[in-house]
């Protein structure tokens with residue numbers, strides 16, 4: 001297998017590729033020429049700075065070319081669509097640009113009537129704003145960060161604001177095409193885009209809105225929520241290892257490149273993604289360096305570092321996410337599986353496929369309550385003195401570690417038996433109720449209490465009273 005980049009050169013119908021690129025590339029070529037040659041004397045001499053800028057622009061262009069069409073198969077699928085009508089190929093058919101996204105895309109027209117309502121974040125390259133579109137939809141809008149490190153260093157080097165705008169915009173263009181080609185529940189959804197330079201903001205990407213990943217906050221969330229983040233990440237890395245663009249590495253892999261959308265982790269920063277394994281001549285070319293560990297992949301007979309991208313992603317997932325989020329407060333029954341994951345990924349002893357398998361196993365065991373079968377349920381003192389259709393009032397809430405609620409002790413359970421086990425292990429617990437409310441895994445939320453003054457009718461939950469302590473309550 002060769003990398004998508006190489007595949008690109010083997011494409012027989014070069015013309016087709018050129019059509020698909022007309023939309024973006026012609027535009028900046030013209031823009032650039034106007035600017036670079038227009039005001040200068042009609043001579044051929046460019047300053048060395050200009051030459052380097054042009055060279056860099058060319059390189060950035062080359063970098064994204066392979067993402068538009070990457071395989072013979074895709075080419076042949078597209079062919080009838082775009083060459084059937086006579087002269088069709090000469091049109092700048094913008095729908096080609098959007099070939100992989102849905103028809104209800106948000107475009108330049110929608111963006112001209114937007115209202116900026118908030119600042120969501122910024123990095124070296126891009127700024128993200130919360131905007132409301134004319135239709136009332138709220139989205140995240142990415143554009144080039146004019147004050148960012150990328151822009152500043154370009155201006156220092158070339159002192160050419162328009163050229164630098166173009167250069168940095170290529171990163172956002174790359175991100176847009178990657179968001180079109182790589183679609184997964186754990187990658188932020190591209191809802192539209194505008195690459196019309198006539199519009200003030202230049203290149204813009206319209207994304208579903210999330211919130212920044214805050215490790216400190218995540219650490220205080222229940223294990224189930226932290227596991228969800230890690231599982232999402234593993235599913236994402238599995239997808240990236242076998243993606244339509246080949247094996248994809250995230251070169252700038254840090255929590256700030258992700259956002260949370262309704263409890264789910266989603267990758268948002270893709271401009272530093274790299275498709276295809278690196279080339280090599282010897283095994284020593286396939287060294288993967290981290291501050292605390294080095295690894296080496298094998299250089300294949302075809303001259304590529306086999307599996308290097310996957311190794312890089314998986315170890316980064318371990319050092320930035322798993323270490324912090326997985327081990328602490330793991331339910332006892334799941335601890336052996338979680339330990340296995342920690343050991344195996346910390347040493348890269350296990351592929352992403354195997355890692356995903358173990359993660360899905362953990363999810364299954366957790367969801368199905370299988371682990372309760374080995375519990376000494378017979379010793380439970382709190383066997384349901386169930387008061388159906390009755391709730392409690394005047395509850396005395398107590399707080400517990402990693403509760404779903406800040407006010408009281410709310411934990412997820414498989415069923416009332418597991419809740420009884422938990423109540424039994426908390427000295428303060430005298431009663432608990434199981435509501436119909438479920439967590440993302442389908443488990444039930446149970447509220448644990450230290451006492452109550454009386455019972456009141458309630459249709460939404462079932463109350464259980466701990467036997468040995470129930471006598472203290474006024475029923």
Ligand SMILES: Nc1ncnc2c1ncn2[C@@H]1O[C@H](COP(=O)(O)OP(=O)(O)O)[C@@H](O)[C@H]1O
Pocket residue numbers: 120121122123124125126127128140145148188207208209210211212213256257258259268269270271
């Ligand atoms: N869809 C989004 N919703 C909310 N915030 C976002 C979204 N996408 C990015 N952000 C925030 O904006 C910051 C910058 O975006 P990013 O794509 O990482 O830019 P850069 O390439 O400059 O690092 C991110 O760190 C994140 O906090």
Ligand SMILES: *[C@@H]1O[C@H](CO)[C@@H](O)[C@H](O)[C@H]1NC(C)=O
Pocket residue numbers: 081082091093094095096
């Ligand atoms: C662009 O191509 C699509 C798909 O082939 C076609 O439906 C559409 O009419 C074309 N639009 C223009 C402006 O040519």
Ligand SMILES: *[C@@H]1O[C@H](CO)[C@@H](O)[C@H](O)[C@H]1NC(C)=O
Pocket residue numbers: 289291292293294
């Ligand atoms: C990793 O490799 C580099 C270069 O070969 C070396 O300098 C460094 O000491 C190694 N680090 C570890 C932790 O082995």
Ligand SMILES: *[C@@H]1O[C@H](CO)[C@@H](O)[C@H](O)[C@H]1NC(C)=O
Pocket residue numbers: 336339340343
């Ligand atoms: C994980 O590693 C630790 C320390 O190296 C070891 O004691 C433990 O047995 C290992 N656990 C598994 C499941 O491999």
Ligand SMILES: *[C@@H]1O[C@H](CO)[C@@H](O)[C@H](O)[C@H]1NC(C)=O
Pocket residue numbers: 242351353
């Ligand atoms: C990993 O899984 C994917 C899809 O499930 C499969 O296509 C691929 O061949 C597997 N890789 C290995 C090395 O088994």
Ligand SMILES: *[C@@H]1O[C@H](CO)[C@@H](O)[C@H](O)[C@H]1NC(C)=O
Pocket residue numbers: 369370372373414415416417418
């Ligand atoms: C809870 O699930 C366990 C394990 O499946 C089972 O043994 C127990 O009877 C269940 N308890 C209730 C109240 O359904």
Ligand SMILES: [Mg+2]
Pocket residue numbers: 123124256257269
């Ligand atoms: Mg970023």
